[in-house]
Each structure stands twice: as C-alpha cells, then as structure tokens.
Amino acid sequence: MHFAHDDATERLREQLLSFMDSHVYPAEPVLAEQVAADPDSWDPPPVIGQLQQAARDRGLWNLFLPTLTNRQYAPLAELTGRSPLLAPVALNCSAPDTGNMELLARFGTEAQRERWLKPLLAAEIRSAFCMTEPDVASSDATNITTRITADGDAWVVDGRKWWSSGAMSGRCRLLVVMGKTDPAAEPHRQQSIVLVPRETPGVTVHRGLHVMGFTDRTHGGHAEITFDRVRVPVANLVGGVGDGFAIAQARLGPGRIHHCMRLIGAAERALELMCARVVTRSTFGRPLAEHGVVQEWIAESRVRIEQLRLLVLRTAWLIDTYGNRAAHRDVQAIKIAVPAGVEWVLDKAIQAHGAGGLSQDWPLSMLWSHARSLRLADGPDEVHKRSLARHELRPYRDAGRDG
Numbered sequence: 001m002h003f004a005h006d007d008a009t010e011r012l013r014e015q016l017l018s019f020m021d022s023h024v025y026p027a028e029p030v031l032a033e034q035v036a037a038d039p040d041s042w043d044p045p046p047v048i049g050q051l052q053q054a055a056r057d058r059g060l061w062n063l064f065l066p067t068l069t070n071r072q073y074a075p076l077a078e079l080t081g082r083s084p085l086l087a088p089v090a091l092n093c094s095a096p097d098t099g100n101m102e103l104l105a106r107f108g109t110e111a112q113r114e115r116w117l118k119p120l121l122a123a124e125i126r127s128a129f130c131m132t133e134p135d136v137a138s139s140d141a142t143n144i145t146t147r148i149t150a151d152g153d154a155w156v157v158d159g160r161k162w163w164s165s166g167a168m169s170g171r172c173r174l175l176v177v178m179g180k181t182d183p184a185a186e187p188h189r190q191q192s193i194v195l196v197p198r199e200t201p202g203v204t205v206h207r208g209l210h211v212m213g214f215t216d217r218t219h220g221g222h223a224e225i226t227f228d229r230v231r232v233p234v235a236n237l238v239g240g241v242g243d244g245f246a247i248a249q250a251r252l253g254p255g256r257i258h259h260c261m262r263l264i265g266a267a268e269r270a271l272e273l274m275c276a277r278v279v280t281r282s283t284f285g286r287p288l289a290e291h292g293v294v295q296e297w298i299a300e301s302r303v304r305i306e307q308l309r310l311l312v313l314r315t316a317w318l319i320d321t322y323g324n325r326a327a328h329r330d331v332q333a334i335k336i337a338v339p340a341g342v343e344w345v346l347d348k349a350i351q352a353h354g355a356g357g358l359s360q361d362w363p364l365s366m367l368w369s370h371a372r373s374l375r376l377a378d379g380p381d382e383v384h385k386r387s388l389a390r391h392e393l394r395p396y397r398d399a400g401r402d403g
Contacts (some may be wrong), residue, residue, distance in 0.1 A: 079263050108238060
C-alpha cells in the first residue's frame with residue numbers, strides 16, 4: 001500500500017479543492033437563506049442546481065462511479081465532507097443515490113440500468129433506500145417484517161419503512177425496497193430487493209424525519225413510508241430471490257468508506273475552526289491557545305484524525321485489492337472508530353467556540369449531529385462491535401473445539 005496519491009487522484013483533488021473554495025463555501029450562507037425562505041419544502045434549494053452545473057462544467061461529476069477505485073475516491077470524499085450539505089450533492093456523489101447507483105451497476109439488469117441508473121447518473125431524478133422499519137429492531141436485518149409476495153407476473157409489497165433517505169425529495173422517482181420473500185428460509189436468505197417507482201399506487205409517504213432538528217433537505221430528507229398492496233412487475237426484482245441481504249451488505253460496504261472519509265473531512269474543518277478560534281480569544285489574561293487543556297484538545301484531535309484516515313485508507317485499499325469480503329473486518333472497524341472519533345473532535349471544537357459553537361453561525365453543531373447519526377446509520381456501533389468481536393474470537397473457539 002502506497003501513501004501518495006496517484007496522478008489522476010491528485011489532479012482531481014486539486015480541482016476539487018479549488019471548487020470548494022470558489023463555489024461550495026461561498027454557497028453555504030446562500031443555502032441557509034434559501035432554506036429559511038421556504039422552511040416547509042423538501043425540494044432542493046436553487047443553489048443546488050447551480051452548484052451541480054458548475055461541477056459538471058469542471059468534470060467533477062459522479063466521481064465514485066465507474067472509473068475511480070475506493071482508494072482514489074476516498075481523499076475526494078474527505079474533501080466533500082468539509083461541507084456535507086452541499087459538496088456531495090453538488091458532485092452527484094451523495095447518499096443514498098451513490099449506493100443505489102452502485103447497486104444497479106453491479107446487480108441490476110440491463111433494463112433496470114437503462115430505466116434507473118442512467119437518469120440517476122445524470123441527476124435527473126433522486127432515489128431512496130428503504131430498509132429500516134419503525135416496528136422492529138432493524139439493527140438485525142432478519143427482523144424486517146415488510147413482505148414481498150409473488151402474485152402471478154407481479155411482486156406485491158406490504159409494509160412500513162422509515163428513515164428512507166431521499167424519499168422526501170419531489171425529484172425522488174425510485175424506491176429500493178428490502179423485504180421478506182420467504183420467512184421460512186435460512187435467516188440470511190429470507191430477504192429480497194425490489195425496485196418500486198415512487199408513484200406506484202399503494203405507496204404513501206407520510207412525513208419527513210428530522211435529524212436532531214436538522215431536515216437534511218439537500219439530500220432529500222428521511223421519510224416514513226407505507227406500502228399497501230403495492231404491485232410491481234417481476235422484472236423489478238434485483239438479483240435473485242433471497243439475495244437481498246447479500247446485496248444490501250455489498251451496497252453498504254463501500255458506502256461506509258464514503259461516509260467515514262466524509263466524516264474525516266468534517267473533523268479537519270472542525271480542527272481548523274478550533275485553531276483559528278483559540279488564537280483570537282483570551283480568558284484569564286492569556287489566549288485560549290495557551291491553556292494546556294486547549295492544547296491537549298488540538299494535539300489529540302490531530303492524532304485521532306491521522307489514525308482514522310489511515311485506517312479508512314487501508315480499508316479502501318483492501319476492498320480494491322481483495323474485495324468486499326476480505327475487508328469485512330476492517331469495514332466494521334472504521335464504522336466503529338470513525339464516527340465516535342470525529343464526534344470527539346467536533347465536541348472539542350464546539351467547546352472551544354463557547355456558546356457560539358451551538359449556533360448557526362458556525363457549522364459545528366450540524367457537523368456534530370451528522371457524526372452522531374452515523375453511529376446508528378448503516379448499522380449501530382453495537383452490531384459492528386459484536387460482529388468484530390466474534391471475528392476475533394473465532395480462531396480461539398475453533399481451537400478449543402479441535403482440542
């Protein structure tokens with residue numbers, strides 16, 4: 001594994017750094033104004049379309065697919081994480097569309113890719129991923145109760161989902177739905193995935209869920225949805241019957257790398273803001289930067305960021321080199337370490353800003369809430385810790401049985 005970026009990545013990184021300075025950061029107050037002017041809307045504010053056009057013009061578009069490796073994309077995702085409400089969607093690299101596009105590219109039929117993948121790649125439509133349910137502990141995907149039943153030439157979907165990211169957008173046209181096709185099968189072969197056009201009769205989007213008070217409007221919100229006898233053609237099945245769990249895991253693996261690298265970008269921005277703040281404020285006769293506790297925060301933040309970045313880059317390299325299965329343990333490790341580590345850095349940056357760190361005048365509270373949410377999204381900490389511990393214990397248990 002080499003630590004230097006290759007030439008292609010470095011060129012894109014320089015272009016993206018320039019784009020962040022010239023377009024993304026100046027658009028942050030514009031976004032705030034546009035959201036405040038129409039607070040009840042879930043549609044993307046006009047500034048999003050303007051940024052997307054500017055990104056297209058510079059070739060900063062769909063960077064995650066199909067040509068870049070995870071190792072190449074990771075440092076670019078980090079940069080977008082410095083402004084997570086704007087940069088990912090400006091580049092058409094925002095969840096859940098990225099994961100859904102990768103799912104369609106890898107597992108979709110030619111007809112499915114033609115109908116859904118092409119308009120998603122062009123940002124003509126948005127999509128949602130419907131896995132989590134309000135009535136069960138969805139940290140165990142075998143708990144899912146939504147049913148997908150064969151009926152002649154159709155699949156019939158019945159169930160209730162929430163935290164269906166992307167579904168509140170008026171431009172959302174596709175729901176990627178996970179449900180049970182055979183409750184009697186082996187636990188990880190019970191689920192399947194079907195593609196449901198959002199306008200299909202029986203689909204009802206009830207409300208958008210806020211994340212600690214934030215609406216996540218630029219990414220299409222998070223919806224609660226019911227499916228009541230929703231019929232879709234048999235051709236809308238992704239992969240085969242019973243493949244849903246494996247497909248969902250294949251979708252989530254690279255996505256966790258994207259999430260983690262974006263979080264590291266948020267931590268870098270928080271550290272910069274903290275350093276800038278503490279050299280301009282004084283307490284008890286000296287600058288905050290001269291207080292030992294503040295210096296400890298800064299030093300510890302730098303160490304944590306570097307450790308987390310190396311762990312994520314190694315995981316990206318493992319996936320590129322050996323595939324998702326070989327990197328399973330490391331994906332779990334980054335999903336445990338990165339949100340919690342970044343949350344710590346953001347907490348200290350907020351503390352250094354005093355009450356201002358809680359306000360809308362800095363992005364820190366928004367970044368913190370996002371980091372905190374990712375200790376639940378794509379699997380809670382406890383599930384990943386359980387799985388990682390079992391992986392570590394397996395050879396010792398096997399040795400005990402052999403003995």
